[in-house]
Amino acid sequence: MTRSIVAALLLASATPALSQTVPPQVADLRDQALKDDYAWDIVEGLTTEVGQRMAGTEAEARAREWAVRKLTAMGFANVRIEPFDMPVWTRGHEAAEILGPYPQRLVITALGNSASTPPEGITGEVVGFNSEAEFEAAADSAVRGKIVFVSHAMPRTQDGSSYGYFGGPRRQGPTVASRKGALAIVVRSIGTDYHRNPHAGVQRFEDGVKPIPAGALSIPDAEQLQRILKRGKPVTMRLTLVSQVTQGKSGNVIAEVPGRDPKAPVILVGGHLDSWDLGTGAIDDASGVAITTAAAKRIMDAGRPLRTIRIVWFGAEEVGLFGGINYQKKHGTEPHYAIAESDFGADKIWKVDSKLGKAREAEAKALQLALSPLGIVPGSLEKADGSDIEPLLNAGLPGVALSQDGTHYFDIHHTPDDTLDKVDPESLRQNVAAWTTMLATLTGGIESEPKRHKRR
Amino acid sequence: MTRSIVAALLLASATPALSQTVPPQVADLRDQALKDDYAWDIVEGLTTEVGQRMAGTEAEARAREWAVRKLTAMGFANVRIEPFDMPVWTRGHEAAEILGPYPQRLVITALGNSASTPPEGITGEVVGFNSEAEFEAAADSAVRGKIVFVSHAMPRTQDGSSYGYFGGPRRQGPTVASRKGALAIVVRSIGTDYHRNPHAGVQRFEDGVKPIPAGALSIPDAEQLQRILKRGKPVTMRLTLVSQVTQGKSGNVIAEVPGRDPKAPVILVGGHLDSWDLGTGAIDDASGVAITTAAAKRIMDAGRPLRTIRIVWFGAEEVGLFGGINYQKKHGTEPHYAIAESDFGADKIWKVDSKLGKAREAEAKALQLALSPLGIVPGSLEKADGSDIEPLLNAGLPGVALSQDGTHYFDIHHTPDDTLDKVDPESLRQNVAAWTTMLATLTGGIESEPKRHKRR
Structure with a gap:
C-alpha cells in the first residue's frame, strides 16, 4: 500500500x-x-x-x-x-592499518569520547563478532588485550527505528569492551550506505569504566575486515585515533x-x-x-x-x-x-x-x-x-x-x-x-x- | 527504446x-x-x-x-x-583548507605526477573558472601566482565518451596552469557522483613545463568552493599535496x-x-x-x-x-x-x-x-x-x-x-x-x- x-x-x-x-x-x-x-x-x-x-x-x-x-x-x-x-572532545590524526596477513589501510573515524592512542598508534590482534549480542556473550579471555571488532549490518527503516537496536555496538560496545579488558574497539559504522565514509557518533563510557580507543570503520572497510578474518589467519591491526579533551x-x-x-x-x-x-x-x-x-x-x-x-x-x-x-x-x-x-x-x-x-x-x-x-x-x-x-x-x-x-x-x-x-x-x-x-x-x-x- | x-x-x-x-x-x-x-x-x-x-x-x-x-x-x-x-609517484599527506573568508577544510587528492608542496603546504588566493576553455582563454595576469580552480561538471554517458572532453581540466589543466605562471591547480573531480571521495587520475606535464602542485577536489567540495567564490570576497586556500618520485x-x-x-x-x-x-x-x-x-x-x-x-x-x-x-x-x-x-x-x-x-x-x-x-x-x-x-x-x-x-x-x-x-x-x-x-x-x-x- x-x-x-x-x-x-x-x-x-x-x-x-x-x-x-x-x-x-x-x-x-x-x-x-x-x-x-x-x-x-x-x-x-x-x-x-x-x-x-x-x-x-x-x-x-x-x-x-x-x-x-x-x-x-x-x-x-x-x-x-x-x-x-x-x-569539548576533538579528533586528531586517524588511521587503521592491517599489518598482516594482508597489509592494507582501512578507513576509520573515532567515536565521540574515544580515548586517544599515542600518535604512533597501538597494535593488536583483531577478534571479530557479528553482533553486539555475540560480543557481549563472549568470555573476557577471548577479548582481553585485543582489538575488538563488532559488525552488525543495520537495515533501512522509514521511521529510523533500526538505529536504536543496531546502534548498540557504537553506544554500549566501547563500555563493554573496556570492562572485558579489550585494548580497543572498532565497529562497523552505524549506517546503510556503501561508501568509504565512516559514520561518527557519540558514545559515553559508563561511570568508573576506563576509556579505550573506539572507532567506526566505513561499511566497505568493515566488510573487508570481515572477509579478511573469515580466512582464519591471525589479523594484526595498527590503530591510530588521536583526540583531545578541553x-x-x-x-x-x-x-x-x-x-x-x-x-x-x-x-x-x-x-x-x-x-x-x-x-x-x-x-x-x-x-x-x-x-x-x-x-x-x-x-x-x-x-x-x-x-x-x-x-x-x-x-x-x-x-x-x-x-x-x-x-x-x-x-x-x-x-x-x-x-x-x-x-x-x-x-x-x-x-x-x-x-x-x-x-x-x-x-x-x-x-x-x-x-x-x-x-x-x-x-x-x-x-x-x-x-x-x-x-x-x-x-x-x-x-x-x-x-x-x-x-x-x-x-x-x-x-x-x-x-x-x-x-x-x-x-x-x-x-x-x-x-x-x-x-x-x-x-x-x-x-x-x-x-x-x-x-x- | x-x-x-x-x-x-x-x-x-x-x-x-x-x-x-x-x-x-x-x-x-x-x-x-x-x-x-x-x-x-x-x-x-x-x-x-x-x-x-x-x-x-x-x-x-x-x-x-x-x-x-x-x-x-x-x-x-x-x-x-x-x-x-x-x-614511481606516490602520495603523502594531503589537505586543502579555506583560510578565509569562510574557514573550512575541503577534501582533496593529488593528481598523478603532481609536484610536491612542502609538508606545511602553500598558501594562495583562489581564482575560479567554470570550464577548461574559460581557463585557457584567461590572461596570464589573472592567474599568475594564484591557485587556479577549474570546475566543469561531467555528465553521465553510457559509452563513457564524456570522460574525454570533461577530463580536460585534469589532463591538460596542470600544464596550462604552469605555463600561465599559476602557483598550483585544483580541479573538480572528473566524475559523476556526489560523495566526499575525490577522483585520482594521471596527468603529465608536457616537456619543458615546470611541475606545480595539482589536485582534485571531491565533487561536493568543488561545488562548495564555487558557492564560496560566488560570494565575491577574496578566497585564500592552504594546499598541502605531498608526494615523492622514486x-x-x-x-x-x-x-x-x-x-x-x-x-x-x-x-x-x-x-x-x-x-x-x-x-x-x-x-x-x-x-x-x-x-x-x-x-x-x-x-x-x-x-x-x-x-x-x-x-x-x-x-x-x-x-x-x-x-x-x-x-x-x-x-x-x-x-x-x-x-x-x-x-x-x-x-x-x-x-x-x-x-x-x-x-x-x-x-x-x-x-x-x-x-x-x-x-x-x-x-x-x-x-x-x-x-x-x-x-x-x-x-x-x-x-x-x-x-x-x-x-x-x-x-x-x-x-x-x-x-x-x-x-x-x-x-x-x-x-x-x-x-x-x-x-x-x-x-x-x-x-x-x-x-x-x-x-x-
Whole structure:
C-alpha cells in the first residue's frame, strides 16, 4: 500500500473527523509554504559560510554569530545567545592499518569520547563478532588485550527505528569492551550506505569504566575486515585515533515571533546548530533549524499570532544534548503550549504524532486533517519525540512530532557526505509547509496588520 | 527504446545475417558461463588479499605474486612475469583548507605526477573558472601566482565518451596552469557522483613545463568552493599535496591456454593488475582481469582450443600504460589473431565493436550473432579499443571491444569507493559469458579431451 492509501484508510476510519474543515488561513499558509525559499537560504548559507560546526569549538561559535546575524536580519525579536560551558572532545590524526596477513589501510573515524592512542598508534590482534549480542556473550579471555571488532549490518527503516537496536555496538560496545579488558574497539559504522565514509557518533563510557580507543570503520572497510578474518589467519591491526579533551563554550541561539498575548504559553520549535565535524551538517541539522525558522518566518510575514513562537537553535546536541539540558534548566518551569524539534534530515514528512493531552484531542485531530494534503499520515495522539526536547517531553510538556522519511537518512548521517547537495529543495519545502501548518493550527489565529518587519 | 529493441532492429536490418546460426559449442559455453564463479573468486581474492596495488609499489609486487599463484593454481600454462623499470609517484599527506573568508577544510587528492608542496603546504588566493576553455582563454595576469580552480561538471554517458572532453581540466589543466605562471591547480573531480571521495587520475606535464602542485577536489567540495567564490570576497586556500618520485619495478603477468596449433597466432585477452591507491581497484580493474581470465578458464575446462589464448594482467596502466608499452616492445611483432581488453568496470556489456578486417567480416558477424542473446548490440566492424592494447591496435593488430555500460562507472572511478561491494555478481557473469562467447567464436573450435587440469 502506498502512503496515501494508508493515510486515506486511516482518515476514513478513525482519525480525524471528516466533517471538520481546515481553516482557510491555515490552508493558505500551508499551500504558500510549498514555494518557500527561506529554508534553502538558511541551509545554503550556514553550510557554505560556516561549514562544519563541532560542538564547543570555535566553528560552533562562528555558527552562533552567523545565526544571530541571520535571525536578526530576518526580523525576529529577542534574538539572543544563552551560553553554557562544556567539555569539548576533538579528533586528531586517524588511521587503521592491517599489518598482516594482508597489509592494507582501512578507513576509520573515532567515536565521540574515544580515548586517544599515542600518535604512533597501538597494535593488536583483531577478534571479530557479528553482533553486539555475540560480543557481549563472549568470555573476557577471548577479548582481553585485543582489538575488538563488532559488525552488525543495520537495515533501512522509514521511521529510523533500526538505529536504536543496531546502534548498540557504537553506544554500549566501547563500555563493554573496556570492562572485558579489550585494548580497543572498532565497529562497523552505524549506517546503510556503501561508501568509504565512516559514520561518527557519540558514545559515553559508563561511570568508573576506563576509556579505550573506539572507532567506526566505513561499511566497505568493515566488510573487508570481515572477509579478511573469515580466512582464519591471525589479523594484526595498527590503530591510530588521536583526540583531545578541553573545556569550552557552547550556547543556544533563541529568537521569537512575539504573540499578541505575551502571557500565553509559548510554542517552541527548533533544531540543533552544532554538527559533526566530518561533513557540513546539511541534513543534520542545518535543515532542521532552517525548516522550523522558515515556518516561523512565514507566520510572522502573515501577521501576529496569538501565542509567541520561540525558535531555538540548540547548541552541542550531537555530543550529549548539552543545549537541550541547558534549555530545560533555564526554561523548563515556564509554561509551553507545544514543543517540537526537526532533527531527522530533509526528506519529506510522512507522519505526524502528537501528545497534547486528552483535553486537546480536537486540536490534535485538526492538525492531522490540515497536514493530510501534504501526504502526511495521522499517527499517534499519545507520543512525541525530539532529541533536545526530550528532557522537556519527559517532564510532561505537550509535544508534536513531524516525522521525516528516514529511509535514506542513515546513508549520510554523521559522515563526511552530509553536505548541501544531499538536500532536495522540493522535500525541504514540503517540510516547511508542514511546520507552517502546525504553527498556524496551534498558534491561536494570526491577525494580519501593517508589516513591521521588512521581508528580505 | 530498450537495448534489446535496438539490438532487434539492428539484427533485423543489416548485421548480422539471420540465416546464420550460433555453433552449439559456442552457445553452450555462453549459457554455462552465466553461472560462472571464477571471476568473482578472482575479484574477491585480489581485492581482499592484496587491496590497493599502486603501480611500481611493493603492493603491486605482492599483487603480481598473488597473480602467479592464482593463475598457476587455476591450471594455466606458461605463467610468468615480464618485469620492467619505471618511475614511481606516490602520495603523502594531503589537505586543502579555506583560510578565509569562510574557514573550512575541503577534501582533496593529488593528481598523478603532481609536484610536491612542502609538508606545511602553500598558501594562495583562489581564482575560479567554470570550464577548461574559460581557463585557457584567461590572461596570464589573472592567474599568475594564484591557485587556479577549474570546475566543469561531467555528465553521465553510457559509452563513457564524456570522460574525454570533461577530463580536460585534469589532463591538460596542470600544464596550462604552469605555463600561465599559476602557483598550483585544483580541479573538480572528473566524475559523476556526489560523495566526499575525490577522483585520482594521471596527468603529465608536457616537456619543458615546470611541475606545480595539482589536485582534485571531491565533487561536493568543488561545488562548495564555487558557492564560496560566488560570494565575491577574496578566497585564500592552504594546499598541502605531498608526494615523492622514486625508481621502481613493475611487470606484466602472463599465462596461456596452449592451442592445438602452437604456430597459430595467439588471441590476447586481459586487463590491468595495478590500481589507484585510494580504493581496492575492484572495478578498475580487478574485474577486467577476472572476467577475461574466467572466460579463458572456461574454454580450457571445455577442452583444447585451436589457437593459444594468452592472458595478460598488465602492470602500471593507470600511471601511463607502462605495461602495454612494454608488451608491445616485447611481443608487438608476433602475429596476434585478435586482441581485447576489459577495463571499464563490471557493469553489463551492452555493445560489441570489432576491427578484424574486411576478409574476416563473416567471423565478426558470427560474433555479433552469438553475443546478441546476452543483450549486446552489434556495433561497428571498423573499430576496437582498450588502454593497454592501444599501441598494438594503432600498429594494426585485429581487435575486439566488448563495451561495458559506463552510466555509473564514473561514480566510482579512481576513488576510495572502488571496492568489492560495487561489483554486481550477476553483471560480472554476463561479462564472463560475453568473453567466453568471443573466445569460443574466435579460437577455431575446442576439442574436448580427457581433462588434464583439475577444476578447482
